[in-house]
Every structure is written in C-alpha cells, then in structure tokens.
Amino acid sequence: MEGRVWYLPHMPTDPALQDIAHALRQAQRVVVLTGAGVSAESGTPTFRDAMTGLWASFNPEELATPEAFERNPELVTRWYDQRRLGCMACLPNPGHLALARMERELTARGGRFTLLTQNVDRLHQRAGSQNIVELHGTIMVWRCTRTGREVTPPPEPMQAFPPKSDDGGLLRPSVVWFGEMLPESALAASFEALDGCDLFISVGTSSVVQPAASFVFYAKRSGATTSEVNPEDTAITRWVDHAARGKSGLLLPEINRLAFDD
Ligand code: BJW
Secondary structure, three states: OOOOOOOOOOOOOOHHHHHHHHHHHHOOEEEEEEOOHHHHOOOOOOOOOOOOOOOOOOOHHHHOOHHHHHHOHHHHHHHHHHHHHHHHHOOOOHHHHHHHHHHHHHHHOOOEEEEEEOOOOOHHHHHOOOOEEEOOEEEEEEEEOOOOOEEOOOOOOOOOOOOEOOOOOEEEEEEOOOOOOOOHHHHHHHHHHHOOOOEEEEEOOOOOOOOHHHHHHHHHHOOOEEEEEEOOOOOOHHHOOEEEEOOHHHHHHHHHHHHHHO
16 A cells, blocks of 8 residues: 555464475485476466466377377477577576575585476576486477487577478477487486485476476485475375475575575
C-alpha cells in the first residue's frame, strides 16, 4: 500500500537448508545432479510443467526420439534450432552461479565437486562450472547422421530445414533422445563420481527419466547424505535425507551462504 512502511518478519531458515549446508561444510566429495528446473529462472521452459513446459504444446514422443526425427526431420530440427537460439539468448541465473561457487569452495579446500547435468543448454559452463558431465549431450553441437562428424552451428538461425552437413547427410542435435544410450564416457564419469561421494544434491529435476533418476540410489549405496532442491515433490523426495522446497536461484546461494560464509 502506498505510503506505508512494511516490516517483514524475520523468516526462519528452512531446517533442510541448514542440514544441506551442514553436510556441505563437512563433505569432501560432492555430486550435484541438475535438471531443467535449474535453468527455469533463466527463462528456459522446463519439460514437464503443464502450463509452460517445452512440451505443453507438443508431444515429447513426437520430438525427442530417433523415430520422430526419421518421420519428420524438418519439424524436429526447427524445434531444436529455436531452442538452441533461445538458450543462447538466456543468461546463467543465481542458481548456476551458486553451483560454480560451490565447486570453487570445494576444490579450494582439496575436495572434489562433480556436476552431472541433464541439461543441454550449456548455462553451467557459462556460469563458470568446470567439472561438468553432460548426460544428455548438448544442443549447441550438431552432428552428421551419415559420418558422425560434429559441427557447432553459428549463433544465427539455420538456413534450411532439415539442415545438411558438408558431407551431405542430415544434421541432428548432439542430444540424447529417448531410447538412445547415454554417452559411455558420461555414464562412466557419473558412476565414478557417485561411488564414494559423501553428499548428493538433486536440483531442479523431476527424476522421472532414467538413468539419471536412479543416481540417488548409487549415492545412497556409497553412504552419501542425499538431498534435493525443488519447489515441488519429485519421484525421489521420499528417498532423500533432506528436501528443501523452493527455487534453486534462491536456495542454492543461501546454502552456500550458510555453508561457507557463516
Ligand atoms: C525447479 C524450478 C526452479 C521448476 N528451481 N527447480 C528404466 C525404466 C523405465 C524406462 C527406462 C529405463 N531406462 C531407460 C528408460 C527409457 C527412458 C526413460 O527414462 N523413460 C522414462 C520417461 C520412463 N530413458 C531413456 O531412453 C534414456 N536412455 C537409456 O537409458 O538408454 C538405455 C535404454 C533405452 C531404452 C530402454 C532401456 C534402456 C535416454 C533418456 C534421454 C532423455 N532425453 C531428454 C531430451 C534431451 C534433448 C532435449 O533437450 O530435447 O532429456 S527427455 C527430457 O527429460 C530431457 C531432460 O534432460 C530429461 C529430464 O527432465 P528434467 O530435467 O527432470 O525436467 P522436468 O521438466 O521433468 O522437471 C523439471 C523440474 O524442475 C520439476 O521437478 C520442477 O518442479 C522443477 N523446477 N522450476 C528448481 N526455479
């Protein structure tokens, strides 16, 4: 109301945030798994949000499968090219930046930090994260379906759909579609990081897509403290030790503050 001064009551910190921060202070090997939610505050839609999700107006099965690409390469490549340009126009948000800081703090004290991301948008790289495993590839790189040769398209709309490589084959985004194997090197790096980690944090993923959805169980088997940061309950909520409810752009900087500044 105009002209009135409002005093906000002091909001007590969510105990789950305190618990995650406490575990982070003690941890030597930290694994963070991210999903589309961590980029939501940068303006990229998530996959499964009924109102704004990327697939609210498309059936995912029609766009993110090798069969869809074979059936309608023009539609699929147009959609991916639009998303590629959309991601390039976005900026990393405070959640991405907080994960980059978490890595710096961990490595400065001789610990190890691994970021496993299902995201294809490269916003973690742009925020400064270093040790990143791209589980589902990246939309920034495309490859020839005939030769496998990879290209990085320039930051402008492609000229023709479906695009062709210099080798004459169709170009497709270097992402992992349903029914395709994740890159072997990404899986090996993930299991190596999960084996022996002492803190696992799942951020902004609904945890319904395998195999990433099962990583929490590998972490648990290693004896790690497990946690999640998400505005909503997910498929793994009942399995984690600590669930902090809220946006990652708000909560991750707060976890860092509690762990490293206090
Ligand atoms: C916020 C927020 C804010 C919002 N802050 N949070 C075993 C059992 C059953 C099925 C399978 C199985 N193994 C394999 C499968 C098949 C399949 C699968 O898992 N299907 C399930 C749907 C059941 N998996 C595969 O096919 C995988 N391949 C494989 O395993 O090969 C071997 C094999 C094949 C077949 C059979 C058996 C074995 C490949 C999966 C590839 C997934 N690819 C996609 C598309 C990538 C390209 C692209 O970008 O277009 O990856 S699908 C899509 O989902 C994308 C995402 O990376 C992935 C995960 O989605 P994510 O990130 O969780 O997003 P959302 O939208 O679901 O959730 C967002 C969350 O954010 C929500 O929780 C919000 O609340 C939250 N949020 N705002 C924090 N501000």
